[in-house]
Amino acid sequence: MNDTTAISRHIASREITNLSSLGLAAAAAAVRDGDITSEAYTTALLQRARTLAELNAFTTIDEDAVMAAARDADKARAAGSAALLLGVPLGVKDSYLTKGLPTSLGLGALAHFVPREDADAVRAIKDAGALVFGKNNLVEMSYGLTGHNERYGQVKNPHARDHVSGGSSSGSAASVAAGIVPASLGGDTVGSIRVPASFCGVVGFKPTTGRWPRNGVAPISHTLDTTGAFARSVDDCILVDQVVTGEVAAEHSDGGYDLKGVRLAIAPRQFLDLVDSEVEGRFRDVVRQLQNAGAEVIEVDLGDDFNALIQTATWGIFAHETMGAISEFIRRHDIPTTFEAIYEGLKPQLQQAWGQIVLPGGAGAISADAYQTALNVSRPEIQRRLNTAFVSHGAQVILQPTTPCTAPLIKEQATVHIAGQEVSYLALANHTVSASSVGMPGISIPVGLSRAGLPIGLELDAPLGSDRALLEVARRIEGVVGTPLATI
Template sequence: MADTTATSPTAASRKTTDLSSLGLAIAAEAIRNGDITSEGYARALLQRAGMLAELNTFITIDEAAVLAAARDADKARAAGSAALLLGVPLGVKDSYLTQGLPTSLGLDSLAHFVPREDADAVSAIKGAGALVFGKNNLVEMSYGLTGHNARYGQVRNPHAWDRVSGGSSSGSAASVAAGIVPAALGGDTVGSIRVPASFCGVVGFKPTTGRWPRKGVAPISHTLDTTGVFARNVEDCLLVDQIVTGEQDAKSSGRDDLRGVRLAFAPRQFLDLVDADVETGFRNVVRQLQDAGAEIVEVDLGDDFNALIQTATWGIFAHETMGAISDFLRRHDIPTTFEAIHEGLKPQLRQAWGHIVLPDGAGATSAEAYQTALSVTRPEIQQRLNAAFVSEGALALLQPTTPCTAPLIEEQATVRIAGQEVSYLALANHTVSASSVGLPGISLPCGLSRAGLPIGLELDAALGSDRALLNLARRIEGVLGANSTAS
């Protein structure tokens, strides 16, 4: 699949690397302008996918279909099309239904299931001219945070192949970080976009829950689920957000500083259990933002804030899973049942579902506790967060996206954070707060640890303020230094 104009393997590799470094908006503009062809771009990305196959970022890539779609895009361009994503291949998490392309949900039993329809978000990007490059690997039923899949393999971190990618949108994040695709669709319930974005060193955007369409995407919780996107810069997230929601692009302030911007962070809640490298990196970022003119205020969300978040959010998460999945299977004529899925899960996940998801499980959330979480605890959490956004006038709440950098693959069941052995669920300790009440959140790469592993900065904003958050993130990205692979 190498470019036939290459004069040597080295030249071919360099050509592929050059094209794979393009960000989404830049690649789309280059195709529209005729600087590159969609077919040439797709061939370069397919070649890169082959070179990096051991990362396990994709479950399915139909090379012939990708190239045929790219040739069609080139014909459309010649006929005058100026679609925003014309001819650009994107990755799609394999929890999204894709017409004519297998959708496994991460399960062995659905390896050959081919939907008759696209998820709404997939329809949106196709309508803007994008191609589906392939279906990204994921944790079974999106139930996990490290990127392990018993049937399709562990997704490896492109920065260190012996490290996890994060999950559940593991392949989506890693494929963007590896330069296989310029952007990819993912899903986030308690951190499944932001955790892998942090570990893989890319931008991961979780919209306000319910703002992006969820139809046609395998669910966990109708209260918490949202679709979203990975890219190598904020500008590309803005572009995909515009396409999926129909909202026009927010104009940039044109400023390269943060004067007049007030931001908040809660050290007692979000720096209590973090690795030293992560805390050092985060405090360095705070200083950089202050040096750029931002006003940073410390807030305290309460002694019991983290306990409220954990109890309410995980309780809702588990209580809604069985009903949400069963309904999804029925509505989309998927040839399996919840019971069959449960039986086919890897042992550790099957045991976890038996404990917290099945109504008779020892750890199942009662109907009363579920209602309390929805009607009492969530409003209390929202009220405390509002204190930062309203009382303090902060545009966003800052914290490290994850309390540590990517753990070793062999140590993913129990991870070490700040010298303590804790469950891998602790990887979502910071992301779960925005999920609990549906806030928009974005993770930005903000540096490397001493071991050279990416560190993420999370910005959470008030409900519905997605475009303002993305604009703010674009300014902060400029202050911190945009990821060089997105240029």
């Protein structure tokens, strides 16, 4: 290779890195203003996806289709279009139906299934001019928290390839963190957006359950399922939320990020009970930072049995509703499979788990009476406890570490070590499950790196329906604790 060729390749590589570091709003503005073309931007992202293929962040990328869509976007801009996301490629979790693009739900048996319709949220981003860059890898049927998929491979953490990405929206988080796409759609039932967001160092937003459309997205639980988004900043999540819901974003000042007038709650007895010391230390540092920025921080106690209450009720609802929810989804959307076939084709560990907790009569399955108690007694009690923070104490947000540890090693993902204890990987959702239990909105924002260079996340949960207020508080907190982690 001569010097000229080497210099040309270096310049090209730097240009790709520069383009891939653009956040969603910045990329959309650049295309809209004519600073870059969608074709050039998409070309750079495709090259980055090829370079980082080892992450296993995608199940499908149709390069010809996305390039054709980019050229069409450039023609639309030349004709006067100013759509909010015109010409910007987004990732989409492979649990969302996508017209003309394979939707596997993480299953090898559906690797070549091409839907005839888009999920409602996919239609919304397309209507705003966005392109579907590709389908993000996920845990089979969204049933897992670490990012392992038997057919498509383990999704690797961009910060450390030997560590998990988190799941189930594993590829969505990894692709945003790696700068392959500026944002991606994901799904969250007990933490499947916020856990991988925390592990990969991106922003992960779970709206109030039911606020975003769920039609056309493979379900687990109609009570708990929520669609949502990953991005590299809270502002970018606000933009996606505006597109999907049609709600106009509130105006905010870009000058300063003081937290005067903001009241935050922490519940150390509940959310610092089983947490790695480094994660707890960073959490307490952040709380002090927020106080120094003017926030009022109050300490609440949700009760000795709070964690047991949310764990029992939420996981019981989660598993009890799975069979019915999936069967109805298959029927409604003409998916060429059956629940029984899905069950038979699951990887051994997951098949065993479904046999225990999902199938009627399984040793760990809850009874119909216990299910009704979880819905009608436990959930209202959980909400009552949380209202002690929101109503009685006037807190706008409850803060906690998003995950009790940083991303575990891939080879140690079945049982993980937290605070010196060996526990099930389900403990990775110990904190995210509280918002899921009653459908509250929650968001994870990155607040730094561990000594080993692994991201640490901060979870903010807010009252039902207060999504816009949550996003605004999160934006202000993000401004205080620092800019989002740089693209890998």
